[in-house]
Amino acid sequence: MAPRLSIVVPIYDVERYLPACLDSLAAQTFEDIEVVMVDDGSPDGSADIAAAYAARDPRFVLVRRENGGLGAARNTGLRHLSGSAEFVAFVDSDDMVPPDAYRLMIASLDASGSDFVTGNVQHVNSTKVWQSPMHRILAGGAVRGTHVTRDRRLLNDRIACNKVFRRAFWERHALAFPEGVLYEDVPVILPAQFLAGAVDVISEPTYYWRLREGEAAPSITQRRTEPKAVRDRTAAVESVSRFFGSHPDPRAAELKNAYDHTVLTGDLRIFMNVLADADGAFHAEFLRVVNGYLDQVDPAVVMALPAPARIKWLLVRRHALAELLDQLRSERRGDGIEIRGLLRKYAEFPALRSLTPPLPRRARRIDPELTPHAPLQDLSFGAGRLRLEGHAWISRMEQPTRHSALKVLVLRKRGSRRTIVTPLRNTYRPEATSLSRQKHYCYDWAGWEADLDLNRLRGRHGWQEGTWRAGIGIVSGGLVRKRAVQAKGPTRAGHPPYQWLDSSYRLVPSVVKGGLNLRVERVRALVTGFAADGDRVRISGAIRVPLRPGEQGALSVLNRRTGERHRYPLDLSPAVDGVTPFTVHVPLRDVALLPGLQDPAEDAPESVPEDATARGADTVQGARRDWSTELEFTAPNGPDRRFATVVRDGVEDLQIPLPASLGARAPRHELALLAGANGYLKFSGRPLQARLTDVRWSDGRYLLQGATPAGLDGAVLVVRARDRFDEKTVPLDAFPDGTFCAEFTPATMSGPDGRLPLRSGRWNFFLRRPDPEARGGVTDIPFTIDRLAVPRFPVHGTHAGRRYAFEARWHDFPQLDCPSDLTVLERGPYRQERLRRDVYGAGRSEPLRDAVLYISYNGKQYSDSPRALHEELLRRGTDVEHLWLVRDGQVELPPTARKIRFWGTEWYEALARSRYIVTNAHLPHWLERRPGQVVLQTWHGTMLKKIGLDIEAPKFDPEYHERLRQESRNWSLLVSANRFSTPILERAMGYTGEILETGYPRNDYLYAPDREQRAAEIRKRLGVPPDKKAVLYAPTWRDDLAHRRGQFKFSLRIDVDDARRRLGADHVLLIRRHSNVVDQVPGAGDGFVVDVSEYPDIADLYLAADLLITDYSSVMFDYAHLGRPMLFFTYDLEHYRDTLRGFYFDFEADAPGPLIRTSRELVSAVRDIDAVAAAHRERSQRFRRLFCDLDDGHAAARVVDRMLAQAHEV
Structure with missing residues (x-):
């Protein structure tokens, strides 16, 4: 059959991703396709993969050419289309297409006759799928026959790969991609949006756009600070702007200004945002090409931008680079803006104080941007009344007292003059300040409540159909603002319930463009x-x-x-x-x-x-x-x-x-x-879902009842964290009729022994049942809430000082909310800023207390050198108070230490008044050591990989260097584990104070006389049989594999199935994630793989392990004290060494064990560990001489001696 749709797939250096891409095309439910694969001179094995597809599927055709870039490859593909093809599409070879995408898109074009169809896009990476923010505009519902002049949101739909074009349209306008540049899509797609007679929109995801991670080279959309990137992107957007500006159709002139606005707030803003991280060459190119673009932009477009964006683009026009960088850094720090004026208000930007001549005053006008906010928090019915609760404030206008603002609720019936005005009473809602996510303004009295008799909506002659729009009027700070009540989000406010008014009429709240409407409806x-x-x-x-x-x-x-x-x-x-x-x-x-x-x-x-x-x-x-x-x-x-x-x-x-x-x-x-x-x-x-029919709270437990059409044999309840890979399993009682019940206690479900509360955040629920056909042998079935049970939600409970909420989100999706252990008056940027000022700042003038504040991995553990120093002080009987920082209640402490909540009021007080601060991690950069205060930095490992100031461009935090310099000035003492580390610590930490070459206190455990007895106890606690060897795998984290700031991915490259098959009879694999890693350990709990990440102190695991597998982690230097074998799984050695961190010595030459690249070789080395260890014995001994030269089991005593002595000296 002759193909109706031709799909052009340029191929270059994508052998890792290409099979998934081509498989997704082969699996299309619309089978009348051809796939034109263009090998763009790929240096890897991609062309061979493509050739194999062409050999086994006649719909796949391979075209080869010399490398010319994406645009040239696409154009080559267009020249090789079948003559019968009516439609053409483009797919990037590292992306994928959902199976039903082209069937939906072709059906839409067949029905509408439009020139092309565009579909929603989702991003993918190795762990998740999520909505592409750029394409969220397409998610609101399918539309046929629209146009960019009628829906200007389509100006943001700029990529080629989520579209199917009529070939006749493409050829009629002689469309072609530019060659030899980045950002090939924009100059083609946006003119096509205008040239099309009509366009269809499909809200179903029709394209999976991959964002690469780790070793994979970043795609062009991820390279932001290269001069070529800003040069090519600016050329692309300028060509589109000039297209609109020169087109004779008057609608094009209207679009030009709208498009230029999107460029300044989107395309070019992404380059401005990284300007402070870039070098001089990028700065010069940015100013040159962007000013060239701005030369043809109407100045009114710039002046219409919000004040912070407006002044930055005006600084670009001035070539005022220093002031522009100051402003960008100020915004990154979250500095406040001073606002002056009575009726007309103007912003004072500190970065502009030295600018000569100053910007015109009107450039700083900000009152049009002081917008009202009126988020609805809850809507409920009872006794013939409608109850509304919400927050309302004007941006940057504080409401710290009951009388800071006046508010009224206005209900106006559409198509009528009927209006109901209800004065509102201000209510104290301190969470409004926390939810505003800013640190400068107090909105504690932004709360409001309304209790409305439903009969006020009734007409003179009974109930009549009609819609009432709900709005809020606010008077605050000399400003008067009004807006619709904002009803959105997953809570009941965004999915409000309805109410029967009598036997024939209902009141149906609805959300229209984010605003609350109340519709009286006849059924x-x-x-x-x-x-x-x-x-x-x-x-x-x-x-x-x-x-x-x-x-x-x-x-x-x-x-x-x-x-x-x-x-x-x-x-x-x-x-x-x-x-x-x-x-x-x-x-x-x-x-x-x-x-x-x-x-x-x-x-x-x-x-x-x-x-x-x-x-x-x-x-x-x-x-x-x-x-x-x-x-x-x-x-x-x-x-x-x-x-x-x-x-x-x-x-x-x-x-x-x-x-x-x-x-x-x-x-x-x-x-x-x-x-x-x-x-x-x-x-x-x-997919099949389990249904919750009842949830109750009783004596600290949640009691659940439910049903499912799926089988329940062997099923368990899974409680899984939404924002990280953490899950707990709960047994359930199943009944023959498909119903079940379960119970769990959220206050005692975490920690190695299950005695700690669930971590703060949101938790989802699944029914896990055995499934031989599924990956991993189990299927996780999500939950929904039965319609009749929804009104009983949320179900609140309080236990051990923590409050929980079992909620119905998105109307019928169950989710458990576990707030942090901070109070509402401690949460959010505003509260934290006030605690820093009012508690820490004021506490610095109070006398120091004879207390030691211990910080281990920022409150995540009771472990490491702080633990060793705590125990040494106890052994001596030193008369001090022992305070231990605990993050989110996730650490079990001995009775000898008092818990200090991380970011709690007592944390700020302890920082200000403790005579001793002992930490193995970073402290807040704003901490200032007081006279008489000793700040002891033990750090947390000997260095192979570069640290601190030696990391040239930290991927995890662009401001890291400056904060480290500021922090290290406040250390009193810095512990060095060995003589090798001392000069590195001085340089990399920017530290000029006293260094203690004492060895590491944490390694004293490894020299203890009872270490063999302790090792046996630990192995028993971990469930390691006496006749099996314990293999500890403890890799470091990868800076470029992040879920979000501070939360990194776990990439397990060990083939667990192969390891289990070859080692399972006489080995147990203990896997310890780095504390920065939040993913779960695949395969854990099967008797062979044991996740020991929550075990409090890794020193215990060293004693329990017969051999260690690591990579570039500092654990090698500690484990070396035991003289046991080590293997180094360095599958990404070059990338890690040359791209991410760099090393302090020749790791390949000096590692105390073999560097192994593949999982199969690693498993073989474990099987033959005695021979491997013998072959590396000399290197291991040399390694110990170099890096274990100071430890003897008494390092903690030496450090405590100096710490106490220095306190008396100062």
């Missing part, structure tokens, strides 16, 4: 029940208004994300008292999520991963097809009518497992019939 059709009926679903209901003669009805089912629509005729029964019963049948196949519509095969290399850090219901619950419904009626004479399908109260949600007749994997999926928050009938085709 004309009521769904009274639904049930499975073979391979169909039967829906029953009643029409509650008279039907006209000959009027016929149908159930209309619409997928708003894809634009698909189905209609099914109603079977109408005779009317009784004006009510017409109906039934309708919907085939499951039409609306279900069938296996063929999902993502590529799970075992495809680098395929779309499961999102274990999912933030929302959609990503946790997986792929789904959601449908809205309504009844449509037509009559021979008279207009068509549409009735909403309201589900009767008391009707439970229905889950129908798909029959095997729909496919071998169909029984893993279900069709759910739901009422949702607004009560309208919806279908959801999705």
Whole structure:
């Protein structure tokens, strides 16, 4: 069959990702395709991979050419399209396409006749899938026949790969990609948006855009500080701006200013944001090319920007680089802006004080940007009344007291003059300040409450249909502002419930463009029940208004994300008292999520991963097809009518497992019939889900009841952290009817012995059951909340001083909220800034206390040298108070130390008044050592990899160097583990004070006379059988593998299956994640792999381990004291050494064990460890002489001697 769609895939240096890309194209449900693969002179094995696909699938064609870049490769592909191809698409070879994407897109074009279709985009990496922020504009629903002049948001839809073009349109306008430059898409796609007669939008994700990580070279969109990047991006956007400016169509002139605005707030802003991190060459090129672009931008566009952006672009026009960099650094620090003026208000930017001549005063005007905020916090009904609670404030206008502002609630009926004005009472809501996420302004009295009699919405003659818009008026700081009540987000405020007003009318709150609307609705059709009926679903209901003669009805089912629509005729029964019963049948196949519509095969290399850090219901619950419904009626004479399908109260949600007749994997999926928050009938085709039917709190425990269509044999409840890879399993009681119950105590679920509270954050729930066909042998089924149980949420509980909330998010998605151990008056940037000023600042004038504040890994552990020094002080009986910093309650302390909450009030007080501060990690850069105070920095390891100021450009924190210099000036003493480390510490820390060459206190444990006895106790505690060897794997973290700042990924390159097969009979693999790593350990808990990351002190693990596997971690220097074998799994040696950190010595020559590149070689070395150790004995001894020269079991005593002595000296 001749292909209708040609897909051009340029290929260059992507052998790691190419199979997943091509597999995703081969799996398309729209099979009438050809894939034109263009080998752009790729230096790796990509071309061979592509050739293999071409050999086995005639739809794949390989074209070869010399390297010319992405634009040239795409143009080459366009010259090799089949003559029959009606449509053309582009795919980058490290990305993927969902299986049903091209079927949806071609169907849309066939129906609409538009020139091209664009679809939503999601980002992927090795661990998760998430919405592309740039393409969020496409997620609001499918649209056919739109245009950029009618929807200017399409100006932000600028890539080629999420689109299918009509070939005739492409060729009619002679479109082609620029060659030899970066950012090839913009100069083609944005003119195409304007040249098209019409464009379709699909909200369903149609493209997976990969963001590469780690060793993989960054894509062009990730290289921000290269002069070529800003030069090419500016040339691209300028070409588009000039296109709009020169086009004769008057609509183009209107678009030019709108486009230039998006460039200054988007395309070029990303380069301005990194200006402070770039070098002089980038600075010069940025100013040159950007000013060239600004030469043809209307100055009014710049002046219309918000004040902070406006003044930065005006500084660019002045070539005022010093002031621009000062302003960027000020914004990065979060400095406040002083605002002056009464009615007209102006911002004072410190970076501009030395600018000559100064910017015009109007450039600093800021009052138009002092915008109102009115987020709704809750909406509920009771006793015929509507209760609203929320916050309301004006940006930068404080509300520290009850009388700081005046507020009114205004309800205005659309299409009418009816208005209800309700004065609001200000309420104390200190969380409003915390939720504002800024540190300069207090909004503690921003709260408001309204209690409205619903009868005030009633008309003179009874209830009448209509919509009331809710708004807030605010008077504060001399300003008057108004805006709609903002009802958004996953809470009940964003998914408000409805209320029956009488037997025929409901009040249905809804959210329109983020604003709260209250709609009075007459219920004309009521769904009274639904049930499975073979391979169909039967829906029953009643029409509650008279039907006209000959009027016929149908159930209309619409997928708003894809634009698909189905209609099914109603079977109408005779009317009784004006009510017409109906039934309708919907085939499951039409609306279900069938296996063929999902993502590529799970075992495809680098395929779309499961999102274990999912933030929302959609990503946790997986792929789904959601449908809205309504009844449509037509009559021979008279207009068509549409009735909403309201589900009767008391009707439970229905889950129908798909029959095997729909496919071998169909029984893993279900069709759910739901009422949702607004009560309208919806279908959801999705993977099987468990349903919560009740949640209660009792005596510190949550008691859960639920049901599932899936089997429950061997099932457990999984409680999994939303923002990191951390999960707890809970047993459940299962019953033959498919129901179950479980209970858990959130205050005692973490820590190595399960005695600590769940970490703060949000936790999702899954039902885990054995599944031989699934990856890992288990399937995790997400939860939903039954419609009848939703009103009982949230379920609050308090235990051991911590408050928990079991919430219904997105109406029916269960999530447990575990707040931190900070009080509401300690949370958020504003509170922390005040604690720093009022507690720490004031405390510095109070007398010092004879107390030692211990800090181990920023409050994460009771361990390391601080622990050794604590125990030495106890052994001596030194009369001091022992304070131990604990982050989020996640450390078990001995009774000899008092807990200090990290970032709590007592933390600031202890920093100010403790005579001794002992830390192995960084302190706040703002800490100033007082006279008489001793700050002892033990650090936490000997250095192989570069640290501190020796890291040329820290990827994890651009401001790290300056803060380190500021911090190290306040250290009194710095411990050096060995003579090798001393000069490195002085230089890398920027430290000029006293260094203690004492050895590491933490290594005293390794010389203790009872170490063998302790090792046996630790092995027993870890569950290591006496007849098995314990292998400890403790790698370091990778700076370039981050989930977010301070939270890094765990990339386990050991083939655990191979290791288990070859070592499992006589070895146990203990895996210790670095404290900066937040991912779970794959395979842990199977009897062979043991996750020991939560074990309090790694020194105990050294004693328990018969051999160590590491990479570039400082654990090698500590373990060397034991004289036991070490292996070095250095699969990324060159990348880590040459790109990330760099080393202080020749690691390849001096490592005390072999450097191993592959997992197979590593496992073989473990099996033959005696021979491997013998071969490296001389190197191991040399390593010990160099790096273990000071330790003898008494380092802690030497450090304490000097610490106490220095306190008396000062």
